[in-house]
Amino acid sequence: MPSKAQQRYLLASAVAGVAAAIRIIRRRNIHVPPQPLPADFPVTPKDVVDAAKRVRPHVHRTPVLTCHGLDELAGRSLKFKCEVFQRTGSFKIRGATNAALQAPENAPLVTHSSGNHAQALALAARSTNREAHVVMPRTAPAVKRAAVAGYGAHITLCEPTNKARAEAAQKKTEEVQGYFVHPSNEPRVISGQGSVAVEFLEQCSDLDALVVPVGGGGLIGGIAVYAKWKRPSLKIIGAEPKNVDDAYRSKQKGELVGHDDRDSVADGLKTLLGSNTWPVVRDLVDEIITVEESEIKKATALIWGRMKLCIEPSAGVGVACVLSEAFRARYPADEYGTVGVILCGGNLDLAKASAKLFA
């Protein structure tokens, strides 16, 4: 028979053990089954799983890289999902391919895009033997226009406002009797982008949080639908430039708001959340953290210099977020020791970008 002191010790040990186990289960999601999501979402976890299978033969399974120097700066382990190595130079080929593979037979594909989705849709159309028509703002980098034309798509230029491009795309869709593939709000695009998370969670079993740049919300939408179902304890944090913070302000206000066509060095993130991406961001994304233009430039240059990866500033937004004071304060390293960051793309006008980043 153990003594009183021994009994107390054993009891305390048992309590501590159970508490530790609960912490591990909550954080690592061991044995916690996938959770049902609200039924009215435009995209279900099954849509994402199906999309991942559908696009697999057409996209790269991009590597996850780490960098000791970045880990030291962040004070924790960072895992970088390198969509910068994806076909067409960004994750956008995933959603575009998923949409193209399900479009009505022979319909030309139509879209508007500031660049990466344009290239992606152009290649997806070529791969599926369709015509593609792309409405681009006349301010889009020359390198992006050349890439779209290089894939054989027809380009229509418009004014660089969200309104102007939506109108021009609608007109073009009617004109060619095409299938319109919105760069972020189209459900098949959202589920296609979610395939990033299917791969990332297979590649890394120890993530405590995921940081995802937010523009139109297609990427974070698809990721959140899948990841919150597959691993409910995983935090999903959106990273947004303060200059174009419609997602942040929408979350604050509890309703979808726009912004005033302000500019950002992260030109891929200037688009707005839409009717399909907003409910997902509202209900499944834990938080949006905004970063200044100077932080974006610094973080982008850091990845060039330390990791030797030519990311575009939109990808730097996620890096800036994970290095920000706000992130450190709200997601302390002792609780969130391993954070995944999506390096979403690497398409840029190198002359202009490097002048901005290293001048």
Place this chain on the structure above:
Amino acid sequence: MPSKAQQRYLLASAVAGVAAAIRIIRRRNIHVPPQPLPADFPVTPKDVVDAAKRVRPHVHRTPVLTCHGLDELAGRSLKFKCEVFQRTGSFKIRGATNAALQAPENAPLVTHSSGNHAQALALAARSTNREAHVVMPRTAPAVKRAAVAGYGAHITLCEPTNKARAEAAQKKTEEVQGYFVHPSNEPRVISGQGSVAVEFLEQCSDLDALVVPVGGGGLIGGIAVYAKWKRPSLKIIGAEPKNVDDAYRSKQKGELVGHDDRDSVADGLKTLLGSNTWPVVRDLVDEIITVEESEIKKATALIWGRMKLCIEPSAGVGVACVLSEAFRARYPADEYGTVGVILCGGNLDLAKASAKLFA
């Protein structure tokens, strides 16, 4: 009994089959045993194999990447060995570590270097609890000086000539009673750099040729000693800037010649072959191909834009070589369908480099 026509057909098939098998054996080196090398080389294949084992816990096994766009441009399959992702940003940590692990006990390490070897030796010294003294030309990029200082090494600046740095290093070695580790001519450095080839041949069994940038010859020396022993049919081609073509002219003349301290955008390749690297380059390297400054800049920018890798221009020299008219003419794609290229490093002053590459 087969008919005459059948006999002729069978005979022709047999001859064709044997010829094909011989071609495969010659190119892939199936069942051809490793070949003995001249006995008087400063480094043996066994030295390289031992070095690879010795440095393994201290260096990254860097990935081999491919790029569809580059393959199209080259008209063949290219395999890029990404030493740009190596610790300290270049392959130099391999040789420096191999030397540091065999230096006399407690001796400070001394070297002269335009940059990458300096960083490597500084880190290798720190890892083995030694002091490091580095002589650098006063023109070395600020980012490289900062990195060397960051690893805790002592820096002595000198004039940017090969003569001045050799003298300053000798003086420093005597002063601190140190162990001098030449950046390229030291045999332990050569065998350490050869570990790149040990990995590369493990990672790719189908290489027909290897293209290696040549500065002081440590990298190509170690690679050639190992690769020509392990797979004698593999062509080893050195890539050198035309502006600093001492290796090319030495091969032409059959004896070691210098150059006149001319400049190149590929600042890592301005050093000269030495007494130990020259015999290896003379006897085991199949050929040196030189490239113009404009070709180096274009090839470097191409890797940034297409592969999203921030390589330094010295690495661009290998890429420029494989894309050059001379290479295509002498190593036709139908015979040399798969070529390995060493992306040797990615350390650069991003502000200066990007201004040069994308202005």
